[in-house]
Amino acid sequence: MLTIMDIDIRDLIDEEDDDNQEEMTAQKVLQIVERAWLNEKFSPEILPHQTDYVDCLLEQIKGMEGNLAKLSKTDPKVDLHKLELERIKFVITSYLRTRLKKIESFCVRVLEEEATRSEEDAYLSPAELKFAKEFALNADNHFDTILRHMPHLYNKLDRNKKIIEPNLNSFVFLKCNKHIDSVIIKNTLEGQEEEIVLEDGSQHLMPYSSIAEFVKKGTVQLI
């Protein structure tokens, strides 16, 4: 679990970073969640979950709502803080919603991939995994009510026919956070490969598959 220093609600709006190196500020956590949200929104496949940060932020929101309730209602700052909290809540719910939508669409695929990963580098949080499994089972049961009336050679559904895969070659806009020496872009039409260098801070448009690993590491940010 992360530890967060007890912060005043003002830190939420202030852009300045605290000089506290050891512990993460709420500002920092918010930044991580916002980045995760953008990446999740623009990437075609599901990314490793950031549930710890989300939980941490929700904990903070709860505390801040408590603080706000204590302040006088006539204070104009209260409404500003409340609006800011609403914005953060939107980011969190939108992030989790986007993930659920991907889990639902690519259910079979996501579960198959998840089965090959160990617990430490799981992409889904335990709750999401449970959701995915139940969703898949529910869909299978529903399909089965019609499949079982079909002639017996045809009353099964092949994995290949029900799987929906994300298009990993779709193009994404990205911004580079760090210098990357070599990114390989495959030209699937001509079967050629091209190697390029990404400068720190530069922006590009390229197929997602070429930079998927950098997105997961956090060296590039999808925009």
Next chain:
Amino acid sequence: MYCDKVIELLKELERSREDTIPPYNNDGINHVLSEMKTLDAEIIDLLRTQKDNLPLDAIRLRRAAIERNKRCLLTYIWTRIQRLKEMRWEIGAILPSDVRQNLSQSEIEWFNNYCKTLVSYMKTIGPDTGLNLTQDTKPPKSLYTEVRSLVDAGKLELESGEVLILRKNSQYMLSRSQAEPLIRQGVLEQVRQ
């Protein structure tokens, strides 16, 4: 021709509005299923009677027709549950009776299970009772929103503890989080700025 009926089913679905679900066409589905059985029986019959000189093309054609029927039927029910799923997010766990009437038994079961799965997932998020993901669907531009009441909805307790009485055709300023579910239920209407 083979597969005509199933295409009709899909067209019927396609022609309906995307936020509605047309009645579950049981007759149509049974018709397609019986066509599949007939085709299957014909294949078996061909295999039995013309062992020496198999009419391969005739068999292939019938197989393809069966596969197509299957694929289209599954598309039909898959598309329907996609729409049902949208409704869970838009309207909530309680479906209006006119929608319910149009569903098959299995679809109602699917919907109930989906609600259960979703709610148990949402309960796990955050520190205490969970987070309702069906709220906060649009980026908030302001804290309050102007709404008009469409019905005499009666008392509404505000977050601050005050009680507001909602009367038909009156306008109110409500906090977004409180107004959103009521707008979706059709009690309130957003007043465009």
